[in-house]
Amino acid sequence: xxxxxxxxxxxxxxxxxxxxxxxxxxxxxxxxxxxxxxxxxxxxxxxxxxxxxxxxxxxxxxxxxxxxxxxxxxxxxxxxxxxxxxxxxxxxxxxxxxxxxxxxxxxxxxxxxxxxxxxxxxxxxxxxxxxxxxxxxxxxxxxxxxxxxxxxxxxx
Numbered sequence: 001x002x003x004x005x006x007x008x009x010x011x012x013x014x015x016x017x018x019x020x021x022x023x024x025x026x027x028x029x030x031x032x033x034x035x036x037x038x039x040x041x042x043x044x045x046x047x048x049x050x051x052x053x054x055x056x057x058x059x060x061x062x063x064x065x066x067x068x069x070x071x072x073x074x075x076x077x078x079x080x081x082x083x084x085x086x087x088x089x090x091x092x093x094x095x096x097x098x099x100x101x102x103x104x105x106x107x108x109x110x111x112x113x114x115x116x117x118x119x120x121x122x123x124x125x126x127x128x129x130x131x132x133x134x135x136x137x138x139x140x141x142x143x144x145x146x147x148x149x150x151x152x153x154x155x156x
Contacts, residue, residue: 003072004042004052011066011074012036012056022052025116035059039117053077055117065112080105 005018015034019026028038040054050070057063065079084101086094112118 001050001070003070004050004068007068007072007074008052008054011068012038018052041116053115053117055079055112065108065117078104078108078111080108 001022004022008018009016012034016028016036016038018040022042024042026040026042028036028040035058037057038054040052042050042052044050052068053066054068055063055065062082063079065077067075067077069075081101081104084097086097088094109118
């Protein structure tokens with residue numbers, strides 16, 4: 001566990017540390033000094049190897065989804081695409097790229113929800129298919145609200 005804690009501290013720098021006894025789930029939000037908003041889970045894989053998965057948001061950089069294994073190895077995992085580009089000279093390319101963008105971000109949302117790194121709150125989302133939208137309670141806050149709240153924090 002010390003290697004996980006060391007790599008985490010090295011990655012984020014001063015002011016961001018994991019507690020001595022890492023809980024199974026945790027959050028770190030410090031907009032006053034470090035500007036990081038971090039959610040993490042501490043787990044053991046099927047081979048008994050401990051790891052920490054986390055998402056991290058900062059207003060001055062892109063969001064991250066990473067894993068630190070018990071030997072201190074840091075791996076970047078799939079995260080949201082923030083934009084997409086297309087060739088205006090290719091007919092239909094914009095729609096294809098847009099669809100790929102949404103498919104990728106839906107996949108990432110499902111991964112983060114399954115891990116417990118993203119709370120399912122909404123009745124609609126930029127990242128849900130129409131079939132998924134129908135199955136969610138309408139009175140709850142939506143992913144789109146969460147996404148734009150996070151975007152607002154990144155930009156402020």
